[in-house]
Amino acid sequence: MTISTVPPDRNVPLSSMRYDPRFQTETKSDDFDLTSGMRLIRRRVVMIAALTALFMVPAITMISGFKPNYHAESRLIIHRPLATTLGAEDNSRNDPLDLTSEIERLLSRSAAERVIRDLQLDERPEFNAALRKASVAAKVREMLRGLVDSEKPSLPIRDSIEPIIPAYYKALRVWSDGQGDVIQIGFDASDPKLAAAVPNLLMSIYLEERKDSIRSRLDAAEEWLLQRIAEQQDRVKTAREAADKYQETASVVSDDDTQGEQIKSLMELSERQTKIEQSRAEVEATISTLETADDSSLALQNIPLPDSIGAMERDLRAQKLDLERLLQTYGNDAEAVVDLREKIAKSHTDLGRAVDRYLQSMRAKLAALDHENSAVRSAFAAAQVQRSHSALAQTELLRLQRIVDREQTTLDELEKQRRGLAGQAMLPGAELEVLSPAAEPLGPQGRGRLFYLIGAMVASISIAVTVAFVVEMVDRSVRSFDQLAGMARIIPGGFIPRLTRKSRNNPSALFGHGQGGMFDEAMRTVMISLKQSNGGKLPNSIVVTSAHSGEGKSLVARSLAIELAANGNSVLLIDGDLRRGNLDVLFKSGLKQGLNEFLSGQAQLQDIICHHPSGIDFIPAGSPSPNRRAHLNDVADIIEMARANGQIVIFDSAPVLASSDTMHMTALVERTLMIVKWAKTSRRAVEITALHLRSARISEIVVAINKVKPKKHALYNFSDSELFSRALMKYHDYKT
Helix, strand or coil, X not given: CCCCCCCCCCCCCHHHCCCCCCCCCCCCCCCCXXXXXXXXXXXXXXXXXXXXXXXXXXXXXXXXXXXXXXXEEEEEEEECXXXXXXXXXXXXXXXXXXXXXHHHHHCCHHHHHHHHHHHCHHHCCXXXXXXXXXXXXXXXXXXXXXXXXXXXXXXXXXXXXXXXXHHHHHHEEEEECCCCCCEEEEEEECCHHHHHHHHHHHHHHHHHHHHHHHHHHHHHHHHHHHHHHHHHHHHHHHHHHHHHHHHHHCCCCCCHHHHHHHHHHHHHHHHHHHHHHHHHHHHHHHHHHHHHCCCHHHHHCCCCCCHHHHHHHHHHHHHHHHHHHHHHHCCCCCHHHHHHHHHHHHHHHHHHHHHHHHHHHHHHHHHHHHHHHHHHHHHHHHHHHHHHHHHHHHHHHHHHHHHHHHHHHHHHHHHHHHHHHHHHHCCCCCEEEEEECCCCCCCCCCCCXXXXXXXXXXXHHHHHHHHHHHHHHHCCECCCHHHHCCCCCEEEEEEEECCCHHHHCCHHHHHXXXXXXXXXXXXXXXXXXXXXXXXXXXXXXXEEEECCCCCCHHHHHHHHHHHHHHCCCEEEEEEECCCCCCCHHHHCCCCCXXXXXXXXXXXXXXXXXXXXXXXXXXXXXXXXXXXXXXXXXXXXXXXXXXXXXXXXXXXXXXXXXXXCHHHHHHCCCCEEEEEEECCCCEHHHHHHHHHHHHHCCCCCEEEEEEEECXXXXXXXXXXXHHHHCHHHHHHHCCCC
16 A cells, blocks of 8 residues: 555644655565566556457458468489580599579579460469459558559559569579589469479470570581681691692702701711811821921931831931941941941931922822812801701791691691580480479468468567557556655545546435445545645645646545535535536536636625535636636635634645646645546656646645556556455455
8 A cells, every 4th residue: 555544643632743654665666577567468458459459350361361372392403414424534424514503594584484374374363463353451552552652553464474474483492402413493373283383394494495505505606616617727728838838949858868868978078077187187297397307317206107218217227326336346537437427428318308208298288188178168068058958948847837737736626526516416405303293282381371360369469468568668647656756745645446437427426425435435545644644634725636637636526525524524615627617517506606706706705605415515616707817815715714614625626737726726725635647647747736836835745646447556566556456346345
């Protein structure tokens, strides 16, 4: 319970009591746990149910329009033709083609158009939007689009294939598992036969288009190769003619024997030249030795000589030996010595002449060798020139022949490629190894309608609960005194449960105390709170007001007056809402004048008081008057008159934020009771209203929360939620 209504101590005088606003407990209003969440759902169950129903309506509409969807798929491997991959080194290799490229070929636009034409997909409403009836959702969407876009949307063309293509691709799926070379082709359709027919037809169309594509490529390549072959043949012919013409004009000898003879002749000339050089060197050495020697006999001992000169040289040497022996035996003057000396001189002279003749012959031989050497050199140079010319011509001829061979090799390669293309043209574009063809599915894929309905319901409930949580978070209205704990000089006056409309508008029920036990207890709690806040005694004057209209202040004012009158107090109830007072509807005073006329000086006080049978004196609001503002201070006279008569004055004033008259009234009375509507009045409005009332020199404001829904309030986690627990409502037999 959020307020303390402890009875006053009997041993303490009433005048010394002071109200202590201990209405809070240790429980915080912002604590959140699982039970708080469940309570939130319970108190927002109506909104959650409404939102769930709102979301389920389009979901049920969409789910009811679902048609069974069948899925069929085929699995295959695409290879190159085996004959194109066989070779001398590996005759068993059969590599798969590039999967990405082949998948793109399966998804090509041409294949899609052929499938659509062959299977007549354009005549099926599933793929042709022009054949389908517009759904309610589509109509609503078009209507909303028309509000935004002034241009009318173009209608789908019935006989065009363009709208069919996206629907076909949406139903088709071609993929690879990423680990092997297997390609899978799947198709979704409402017809199981169609779901199986599309993958199988697509495979045959793929093979045909693959073959046609290869054929067109091969034809283009063959045409290009034939053109290249013709050009290459011209190059080979031109190169061969150039080589033949050069061989003919340059007189290039390609015979190996002739080239050998040229080389042999060069070698012989070289050897002959070498021998001449050696002979010439020997002759020059002999001539030099003979010309430089003083004694020819000594020179002849170191060089080779002819036999005749050698014999003469030996004889001369023997005579000299004989002369030496004779000189040893005889003297210089001996006849034999003299004769021998003459003979030696004669031999010496003869030898000199022979040597001169030999020297002349050597000089003649040297001249002959020089002449021969010059002739050999000339012949060797001529042979070298001829050999060099022949080698250059042969090199050029070889170069031309290599050009001919290269051009011929290129021509042979082109011919080989042409023959290869001709062979490939006889092969298929690709080979399909069908692992499993598409079979007609036995049942639809996916979940049934019940599954989607359950999913939609779960999603709707989740969204509704989320919205409820959000609404609860952004809700700033007052539901508990815990939310007003931070406001200064606010005194909790209690909770007032909501009455039914029948009880609120039934005078007999009000004046007969038939409102119900819980409502009566709430009014007594408010009365006790006013008493305790006033030092333990009832205030002589009370203003009942609120922040806005429609918060139940009039009901609280008249109920408080009825409760005080029932307790034996004399009560004067005044309708202080000078603009829109309507308390007279309940009391039916029959007076033509009221508080407005009294304040404007048009009536006396005794003329506007109605003595009701319930024991309550009542003053109606009367007719609004523009002059009553000048006499608002006359309200103090009414209060003084009531105090003198022992009456408690209760003013049912206008809302504080709607009229400044309330500020004047609250400045004159002892206590102010502010009524806050449960779950309606915002905390900001209460704060502003309290600020206005405090500016009117009001020390403390008693606040009562009105029109509380007990069952919902009990579901909150506030510290005062226990006031409306199920046990207490059962105790009071409270029903709304």
